[in-house]
Structures are given as structure tokens and as C-alpha cells.
Amino acid sequence: xxxxxxxxxxxxxxxxxxxxxxxxxxxxxxxxxxxxxxxxxxxxxxxxxxxxxxxxxxxxxxxxxxxxxxxxxxxxxxxxxxxxxxxxxxxxxxxxxxxxxxxxxxxxxxxxxxxxxxxxx
Amino acid sequence: xxxxxxxxxxxxxxxxxxxxxxxxxxxxxxxxxxxxxxxxxxxxxxxxxxxxxxxxxxxxxxxxxxxxxxxxxxxxxxxxxxxxxxxxxxxxxxxxxxxxxxxxxxxxx
Numbered sequence: 001x002x003x004x005x006x007x008x009x010x011x012x013x014x015x016x017x018x019x020x021x022x023x024x025x026x027x028x029x030x031x032x033x034x035x036x037x038x039x040x041x042x043x044x045x046x047x048x049x050x051x052x053x054x055x056x057x058x059x060x061x062x063x064x065x066x067x068x069x070x071x072x073x074x075x076x077x078x079x080x081x082x083x084x085x086x087x088x089x090x091x092x093x094x095x096x097x098x099x100x101x102x103x104x105x106x107x108x109x110x111x112x113x114x115x116x117x118x119x120x121x
Numbered sequence: 122x123x124x125x126x127x128x129x130x131x132x133x134x135x136x137x138x139x140x141x142x143x144x145x146x147x148x149x150x151x152x153x154x155x156x157x158x159x160x161x162x163x164x165x166x167x168x169x170x171x172x173x174x175x176x177x178x179x180x181x182x183x184x185x186x187x188x189x190x191x192x193x194x195x196x197x198x199x200x201x202x203x204x205x206x207x208x209x210x211x212x213x214x215x216x217x218x219x220x221x222x223x224x225x226x227x228x229x230x
Contacts, residue, residue: 034217037167037221044124044210044222044223044224045159045161045167045210045212045221045224046221047212047218047219047220047221049218057216059218061218062218095166095167100172104214104217104218104219105153105155105214107155107169107172107173108157108159108167109156109167109169109178111166111167112166113154113166116168
């Protein structure tokens with residue numbers, strides 16, 4: 001059974017950066033796209049982008065471009081999401097999500113448990 | 122990329138059918154047959170209910186169905202049950218990215 005296990009909750013100051021990890025187990029890792037989706041408190045889902053580990057190809061949401069970076073470590077089956085220049089509006093639960101294939105249009109078949117990132121002075 | 126338009130709320134009585142719409146443009150919903158629907162209960166992780174407009178993953182009851190006409194996709198829940206009360210999100214591929222709808226809170230009366 002595929003599992004995506006994310007790192008724990010974070011509290012950050014405005015202007016700082018946060019790194020959230022997503023470790024996959026129980027299935028193939030490299031050839032599936034890993035996307036990131038966030039959800040601000042009481043709000044809807046927002047696509048942040050994703051990465052195909054085997055190619056190292058990343059795709060970023062336009063509104064986050066320049067602030068977000070995805071990296072993949074195939075040796076540990078881990079994908080990382082780093083968001084910089086944090087602001088209060090970045091307070092959200094961050095989910096990693098495995099797509100059903102390597103294509104960007106595939107649907108999510110497995111989700112991580114979510115990581116709450118709180119940005120507060 | 123603007124969010125897809127969903128009604129904020131929908132409701133129905135047990136046993137009834139409810140349809141939730143998801144309106145986009147020719148650049149997303151209207152241009153690709155890659156629309157998915159996710160169900161999210163409070164405090165829980167989203168769950169895939171429909172993908173590729175009409176396809177249902179194994180384990181999802183056949184009470185859930187999807188369709189599309191032009192730039193509007195729809196999710197229909199037939200034979201409403203109490204456990205269907207949740208938030209529902211549509212999402213569409215745009216050729217290079219995804220765009221989500223704002224979500225619809227489905228209430229079972």
C-alpha cells in the first residue's frame with residue numbers, strides 16, 4: 001500500500017522560509033508525478049505545482065513562481081517543497097499528492113497527511 | 122489562471138439527487154477531458170471521486186457520476202446519504218497546470 005508521510009507542523013516568522021518533506025513508501029516513486037496542494041484555514045484547495053522525480057522536471061504555479069522550489073531525492077524516495085519569503089497568507093495545510101502517472105494531467109491517487117505551516121510574528 | 126466557478130453550497134434530502142456544477146473556460150474545462158472531483162470531510166484529506174470527467178475510481182459508489190458540457194463539468198450524487206455531506210472540489214488540467222474550483226459545501230438535510 002502506497003503511503004506518503006509528510007514532515008511535522010511548522011511555525012515560521014514572516015520573511016523566512018519553510019521546507020516540507022514528503023516520503024513515499026510501498027510503491028514505485030520515481031516515475032510518478034508528485035504534486036503539492038495547499039489549503040488555507042477555512043478555504044479551498046490551491047495547486048502549487050509538482051515534480052517528476054525521475055526526470056527532475058518541476059512545474060510551478062505562476063502565482064508562486066520564484067518563491068517555491070521542489071526537489072526530489074530518489075535514494076530516499078523523498079520530495080521536498082521549500083517556500084520562501086513567507087507571509088501570513090501562506091498559513092495553510094500543505095499536502096503532497098501522488099498522481100496516477102507521470103503526466104501532469106493525471107489525477108491524485110494518494111495524498112500525504114498534510115503539514116500545517118503557520119506564519120506569524 | 123482564475124479559479125473554476127462552483128456554487129458555494131448545495132443541499133438535498135436523503136435519497137434525492139444533487140448536481141454540483143463547475144464552470145471554467147475553453148482553456149481548462151472546455152479544452153480538456155481531464156476534470157476530477159474530490160470530496161473532503163472536515164479535517165480530512167481530500168478523496169478522489171471522479172477523474173477524466175466521467176471515470177469513477179474503484180471503491181467509489183456508483184451513486185457518484187460526472188459529466189461535462191462545453192466549459193461546465195458537473196458532479197451528480199444520486200440517492201443522497203448522510204455520509205455524502207462534505208465539501209466537493211472540481212479541478213481541471215489547463216495544458217500546463219491545474220486550476221481548482223472554489224468548493225461546494227454539500228448538506229444532506
